[in-house]
Amino acid sequence: MHGCCIWLCCGNCRWANWEFHVGFDMRAGTVISLASVHDADADAGGARRRRQVLYRGFVSEIFVPYMDPVEEWYYRTFLDAGEYGLGLWAFPLQPGGDCPANAAYLDGHYSGQDGRPVEARNMICVFERYSGDVAWRHTEAGFPNQLITEVRPDVSLVARMVVSAGNYDYILDWEFKTSGSIKLVVSLTGLLEVKATAYAHADEVAQDAHGTLVAENTIAVYHDHYVTYHLDLDVDGTNNSFVKNIVTAVVRDADADAAADTPRRSYWTVRREVAEREADGQVDLGGGAPADLVFVNPGKKTRMGNEVGYRVVPGGAMAASVLADDDFPQRRAAYCKKQVRVTPYSRSEKWASGLYADQSTGGDGLAAWSERDRAIRGEDIVLWYTVGLHHVPYQEDFPVMPTLSGGLELRPSNFFERNPLLTTMPIGHGRPLVNCSCAGGDSISR
């Protein structure tokens, strides 16, 4: 089912149960398209066993507003994709450093300012990952004098690009798991934006410095990072619905309780809410009811009668913007007030900050589209997810920052009839899996 074989040809990638295309775009960086997964349990016949998951996914924008209000810092509310280009600010990956020794590399191509083709080498790496983690396991202790343990190691495939947007470096990973999950991980590193100051010690700071004194005469300015993904999911076909499975408390009152057949006073159940229009597709992950957010295909059901779906599992970094709605930087990136938005697919709606982000006044961006309140039930819909961080700098982030990660997992949810990893074979008796820095005979301590 999986192993060492990665088939990679002109960006077409086949690995384990996955098949997808890895592309390069000047503005978006990596573009994943036509991702489908093999389902051994699906109806017989080769074609139906390969099932669509993602039509196209890419980072639509990275919004980085700095929080020093003085005029000289006013322009530092960067839209890294729309103003600079994530592909243009990706640089050749360092083999063995940015990506492990087993990585394969893909080049990028785009048209230069003079219209001629430009070849950018080693823009994306693709590698198999074994981190020492477990895909599934169980120890059954229920049999007398017998322990049965089954474990399967977790091996995945990563497609990575690194964008050095001026001072800051974003490591952008697409991780494909044999469980059917796609994990999107943003790792932040690189250099902080700093400003000169007369202060040489925190005791001297007399008024709001708009940042942290990280070294003598050096303030690292407060800022945000919002990495917004455009995820045109096609869960088993084009027409999907966005469902909130809302965890809803049920509390019995004391009188009813006395007569009830159980002492349990409260529990929760799931209230299923199908988003009809775009307004229902806006979710603030920081407030409101806890919910599983699921893209389903209402036309396809499992054998058990559940709608097939993929859900969004947030993996940290869930900040939303706190700027005033009428502030100019916020108008350009108004979509950052909600981490999740769902819109109907439109060919012209690719860039969250608008096609001409540099000159945008907010009229042609994701927030404006999303306000049109179009119907999204059973349509070809797009998930926009924003990974957000309020970045208060600390001294450890200076002069270069240890990586800090956040992201999300797109996880099959009643997509398969059962755990698709069940058929994975256990570890053999050859030389076992390793994942340490000694494995290649090398050490990083030199």
Add this chain to the structure above:
Amino acid sequence: MHGCCIWLCCGNCRWANWEFHVGFDMRAGTVISLASVHDADADAGGARRRRQVLYRGFVSEIFVPYMDPVEEWYYRTFLDAGEYGLGLWAFPLQPGGDCPANAAYLDGHYSGQDGRPVEARNMICVFERYSGDVAWRHTEAGFPNQLITEVRPDVSLVARMVVSAGNYDYILDWEFKTSGSIKLVVSLTGLLEVKATAYAHADEVAQDAHGTLVAENTIAVYHDHYVTYHLDLDVDGTNNSFVKNIVTAVVRDADADAAADTPRRSYWTVRREVAEREADGQVDLGGGAPADLVFVNPGKKTRMGNEVGYRVVPGGAMAASVLADDDFPQRRAAYCKKQVRVTPYSRSEKWASGLYADQSTGGDGLAAWSERDRAIRGEDIVLWYTVGLHHVPYQEDFPVMPTLSGGLELRPSNFFERNPLLTTMPIGHGRPLVNCSCAGGDSISR
């Protein structure tokens, strides 16, 4: 600074810049104590360069309430540590499966029911991890015709235990990073609790089934997982304070704006709030103002004058309990309504669900202690952090569940004068780092 050498002797572990003790406890499972980190930038003199971080950390409780209210399911509101014992339900780890080939193993010892010592083999594994990730990097494109890229791979140390609490398996990782971070990761797998039903298809479900139909006549019941850590941080000494660095929006009104020297209407700054009493130490991560939650040592400052600290970075799985306060299961695990609580250290306050969890009515647990509202500023304080998941089962979770992870990172925040990874050497010219399943000559596809 780091590399292949793990020094492990009777649970004492030294690796890279870390030193700590790994212990075993019948109830808590793994206990990490006296964790300290070497600081090359600290004042000369060997002793002062080794700095305390964590006095003692362990999983205090795992609360798993099921959401079927019928009497036969009433007792299924498990306190896995207090009622069963995480150490007692940990089983020998499978080399090559639960832990990679480069892992070392530790045994556990405890007194059996007859008072005699019991030796439990291979309870905890300790291994170095290289996942293909980056510790820090930057590409500097600011010099004409010159690209300078520096990358350092991320190599860490993991101490792992797997607890198979009946049907369910928890993979509990403590990951020590050379950046000074300690990551706590809970990975959930194993078997769902199911109940028999007459339903064979979702269309037949006539009333709330309290779960998901995952197979014919099989309902996987809704439930929660709350993994509560007791983290007695000693940041550079015993007496610490709990600080909320609250991201606070500043909005200028339009009139003032016209006269101002900047067109920027809004920004955020940090309001520093020191928790005086236990009530200030209770935080609901799902609501309220975004904040960096920091343990600081008010008696120790960096050279720049910032208080030394470690902060909590949530890594997903941030659910809080929605049960009614007077419901019996909730009374026993009342602490699950807030993900973060800070209490003064008390020798008798180890178990969030109380010393005698099985018979507890809530009077001797974390919520009751935390309600005493004791002073916590500049004291020997304890961080209690609950990783929480509302688990709506899906068909993929059946019959065994692919791992789903959540956790937190304890991250140095003005603890070091600068990024402690700066001194890491780049990759050498030997055989480079690998992390794939082929590395050991083995494949998992057999």
